[in-house]
Amino acid sequence: MSALRWGECAGLTWSSVDLDRASLRVVQVAEETHGGIVLRPYPKSRAGVRTVPLPGFLLAAFRELHTAADDPDPRTLVFRDRVGRPLRRSNFRRRVWLPSLVRAGLLGQVANTGPHRYRATWPDREGVEWSAEFTTEREAVACVAAKAAGGMRFHDLRHAYATWLVTDGVPINLVQRVMGHEQASTTLNRYTHTPDDYAARVLEAFDSSAASLLPPTEEMPSDGAFDADVDDL
Numbered sequence: 001m002s003a004l005r006w007g008e009c010a011g012l013t014w015s016s017v018d019l020d021r022a023s024l025r026v027v028q029v030a031e032e033t034h035g036g037i038v039l040r041p042y043p044k045s046r047a048g049v050r051t052v053p054l055p056g057f058l059l060a061a062f063r064e065l066h067t068a069a070d071d072p073d074p075r076t077l078v079f080r081d082r083v084g085r086p087l088r089r090s091n092f093r094r095r096v097w098l099p100s101l102v103r104a105g106l107l108g109q110v111a112n113t114g115p116h117r118y119r120a121t122w123p124d125r126e127g128v129e130w131s132a133e134f135t136t137e138r139e140a141v142a143c144v145a146a147k148a149a150g151g152m153r154f155h156d157l158r159h160a161y162a163t164w165l166v167t168d169g170v171p172i173n174l175v176q177r178v179m180g181h182e183q184a185s186t187t188l189n190r191y192t193h194t195p196d197d198y199a200a201r202v203l204e205a206f207d208s209s210a211a212s213l214l215p216p217t218e219e220m221p222s223d224g225a226f227d228a229d230v231d232d233l
Contacts, residue, residue, distance in 0.1 A: 005048075106151065
């Protein structure tokens with residue numbers, strides 16, 4: 001997860017990926033038009049031109065892709081279709097994204113109910129639950145991916161990325177930079193969300209450090225001492 005927009009992912013070439021420094025450079029985007037997909041040498045805004053660090057698990061995935069591509073031309077797209085063209089968002093969503101959500105348990109459900117028996121369960125737009133039986137897991141997953149309503153968007157990964165960094169204490173100006181936002185307010189107002197355990201995190205922040213600032217009980221001033229100092233407040 002590196003918080004890239006869809007167009008930035010689709011337009012990424014190997015020349016922009018530095019495996020030695022564990023980073024990638026966003027300098028190009030893929031835009032879908034009525035006539036096809038156009039690669040443009042600039043991102044959404046000036047702030048979009050940026051260097052993004054790659055965490056270990058993502059660096060490992062890029063290394064595998066690079067090895068599988070057998071030393072690709074630097075101009076080659078990192079993510080492309082079977083004939084080397086930029087990926088279409090709709091095709092990626094149907095063939096990769098939605099099935100991945102199903103397998104991750106984030107969209108519908110597929111359960112192994114016996115030898116060569118898989119039960120697919122999914123909700124429709126009215127919230128009504130449907131189900132069907134299949135002889136292979138692949139067929140069951142494809143059914144749920146095609147028929148289930150809802151599910152995360154690819155763009156939700158950017159929201160999760162920003163929230164993760166802010167929650168872990170990364171300064172907002174750094175989060176703004178890797179997100180490619182012109183204004184820090186955009187990062188805070190649109191792309192960060194309150195975690196479910198926010199109350200516990202707030203209390204934890206004060207459990208030890210704040211308690212150490214308080215004087216011992218015997219050093220606490222008496223009520224009379226407080227009264228005597230009222231005029232000094």
